[in-house]
Amino acid sequence: MKELSLHILDIAMNSVKAGASLVEIGLEEAGGTLTLTVADNGRGMEPEFLASVADPFTTTRTTRKVGMGIPLLKLAAEQAGGAFSIESAPGEGTALTASFQTGHLDNPPLGDMAATLVSLIQGSPGIDFTYTHTAGGGVSSLDTRELRAALDGVPLDTPDVLAWIQNSIEEEERGLSQ
Numbered sequence: 001m002k003e004l005s006l007h008i009l010d011i012a013m014n015s016v017k018a019g020a021s022l023v024e025i026g027l028e029e030a031g032g033t034l035t036l037t038v039a040d041n042g043r044g045m046e047p048e049f050l051a052s053v054a055d056p057f058t059t060t061r062t063t064r065k066v067g068m069g070i071p072l073l074k075l076a077a078e079q080a081g082g083a084f085s086i087e088s089a090p091g092e093g094t095a096l097t098a099s100f101q102t103g104h105l106d107n108p109p110l111g112d113m114a115a116t117l118v119s120l121i122q123g124s125p126g127i128d129f130t131y132t133h134t135a136g137g138g139v140s141s142l143d144t145r146e147l148r149a150a151l152d153g154v155p156l157d158t159p160d161v162l163a164w165i166q167n168s169i170e171e172e173e174r175g176l177s178q
């Protein structure tokens with residue numbers, strides 16, 4: 001079973017490829033349901049394309065005939081007793097929601113969110129990412145806009161900065177699961 005953090009990496013990469021300058025990732029755990037949201041301000045999708053984007057035979061990539069990122073996340077959510085939806089408007093952006101029943105036998109493990117966020121930031125240090133994970137009254141979060149302001153010109157992909165992000169998210173995630 002693929003970890004949710006790897007699905008999130010795939011989905012956020014779509015936002016990056018769509019030219020987004022801001023990608024907002026949310027995870028909310030409450031009442032036995034985990035809800036993932038990924039929203040971006042990228043180029044968006046035309047309604048006809050959007051209608052079939054969760055179908056594994058839809059992609060605009062030329063290197064590979066079959067685009068699987070979205071269909072695989074939809075399948076993972078449905079297999080865990082959850083649901084999937086996506087909204088998009090050309091020139092405005094895209095927002096996707098996937099829910100999972102956390103007690104379901106096929107609920108995927110979250111995996112390494114710190115590694116996912118560090119990969120995204122390292123790969124696209126000019127793009128802003130926000131991450132907010134709430135569970136049991138606790139929160140794990142990151143906002144590269146705030147970090148950028150605090151760093152005063154030091155790039156986000158500086159090794160020390162990436163290491164700090166990694167440690168900070170790992171620590172906050174550990175706090176959530178206690």
Ligand SMILES: Nc1ncnc2c1ncn2[C@@H]1O[C@H](COP(=O)(O)OP(=O)(O)O)[C@@H](O)[C@H]1O
Binds near residue numbers: 014
């Ligand atoms: N956030 C997004 N903004 C704009 N277009 C998107 C976004 N996410 C996906 N798409 C479009 O949907 C297609 C299918 O995405 P996906 O299922 O992840 O497969 P792949 O990325 O391998 O093509 C992409 O090729 C792209 O054209």
Ligand SMILES: [Mg+2]
Binds near residue numbers: 011013067069070
């Ligand atoms: Mg993709």
